[in-house]
Amino acid sequence: MTIRSNFLDRVRRLEKDHEPYVPGMTRESAARIAGVPAAEIVKLSSNENPLGASPAAKAAIAAMIDAIHEYPNSTADALRAAIGVHLDVGADQVVVGAGSSSLMHAMMAAFTEPGGEVVALDPSFSVYREIARAHARVPVAVPLRTTDFTLDLETFAAALSDKTQLVFLTRPNNPTSTLIPLGDFVRAAHLAGEKGALVVSDEAYIEFSDLDQPSAVAFLRGPAPELPHVMVSRTFSKAFGLANLRLGYAVGTRETARALALANAKWPTGDLAQKAGIAALADTVHLARTRAAVAEGRNYLVAEFGALGLAVVPNPQGNYVMVDVRKTGLDAAGFAQLVFDLGRVLVRGDFSPHHVRVSVGTAYENARLLGAVRRLMPG
Ligand SMILES: Cc1ncc(COP(=O)(O)O)c(C=O)c1O
The missing domain is CATH 3.90.1150.10 (Aspartate Aminotransferase, domain 1)
Known part of the structure; x- marks a missing residue:
């Protein structure tokens, strides 16, 4: 043919x-x-x-300046190890990218097919929709309540279909600054899981939350993670002050992280970003x-x-x-x-x-x- x-x-x-x-x-x-x-x-x-940015991250960048003609470690091993310690997950559950938004391209490639539906909140970070369209996937919007911009789980369930392949739940959400409580996130994740979809908790701003333990990373710890179809994406652009360096990461199970790494860019970040990221994590x-x-x-x-x-x-x-x-x-x-x-x-x-x-x-x-x-x- x-x-x-x-x-x-x-x-x-x-x-x-x-x-x-x-x-x-x-x-x-x-x-x-x-x-x-x-x-x-x-x-x-x-x-x-x-x-x-953290002064320690700036110093790490300055210390790298004579080595920028050499290729970096393509799998960012030291940074992934540091993130693993920071979040109490294995380094092999972490994938690093040039900002979390670039990892979203790899998520489309790894976890969806052309024609598959990509669900996100509305209003939310519209890059999900843009990336879905670039990959010939179909964006689906879940309108938030117009009163207080919280998520209604019935509205969420109605947006799911047998074609749902990827769901982005932005926690805290941008631009509303609201945070889907962990209990509602779990219920939403179960509903999406019944459709066979992977669910991303986009936690670009989670470090600013004043709630106790708001992160979905909790469901990815240990030998048998509780929600293996959940991924968490995080960034160094916000609380760590490194937006211009382009550094983000995703956390999954060993299996989903391996799949994401296969779809990811070959040298997704340089050592300026990797070393600055390690220094920023250590600068508590x-x-x-x-x-x-x-x-x-x-x-x-x-x-x-x-x-x-x-x-x-x-x-x-x-x-x-x-x-x-x-x-x-x-x-x-x-x-x-x-x-x-x-x-x-x-x-x-x-x-x-x-x-x-x-x-x-x-x-x-x-x-x-x-x-x-x-x-x-x-x-
Ligand atoms: C909700 C959300 N996710 C992800 C990103 C992208 O961050 P990064 O700089 O890691 O690509 C942003 C940036 O504004 C954002 O608002």
Whole structure:
């Protein structure tokens, strides 16, 4: 049998189906638009670490500089061992990638087939949808409750079908900052498991949660993991402050991790990232400072927005909050624009018509944001 095929057909399909995630503006672009030096921009639009990277990670990068002409360890053995110790799982359960989002391509390749359905929350991180389409998989959305953006398990069950192959449950969810409780996650995982799907708990922001033991890694420990069809994805981009290095990882059973590694890029990360990751994991002081700064800043933003009559989506667990701006008389895009014009502060107003997403910054940055918001309030 011959396969009649033209690559241009595939190019056109990709272009037609493409639905790209639009990343937040860089500091440089914002500074150019505002006509001010980059340092004057307050960037609360990409959920980065307000304290920056760990000094130990920076030192590890500097120490590597004379070796960047040599290939790195392609399987990141030392980093995987450190992550294994950090999470109390085997190093052979861990797969490393150039950011957790690049591992999501490998997940599509390893765990789904063309035409398979990829389920994710709505609203959520739209990169899942973009990657699913790029691989000719079918994205399926599970709308969150419109009142408090929590997950209704009946709505979730209704989104599953015999074609469901991969499910992303974002915990905490982006942009809502809500966290599906572990009990509901287990019930959702069982429902998806009945369809034969693999379930990813995307825990990019889990280090910022103030709940006790919120991670699904608990189900992957020991010789007979409780939920072997669950994977956890994590990143060094957020609490560890290494977004520009591109470093993330996934944790599965030995079997799913092996399959993911087979589908992964051959040299997925360099030694700059691997060594910085090991140093960042060991720097528990910087992580503790980061968590404390985010908890304090998050409480401040909730209280101050609340005092202005702008409701924050309840119980935020990430390093960002989602705010209903209707009381300002503006839509989300208009609010974000005015905050930029008045305060040179970047927030995201392009996720939803009436809600903006605001990253938690330093005390100074949070106060600059609130200063601009007070100036745009009516009356
Ligand atoms: C929910 C979620 N998952 C994953 C990522 C991607 O992170 P990484 O930098 O590891 O690719 C992000 C980035 O914003 C995110 O919001």
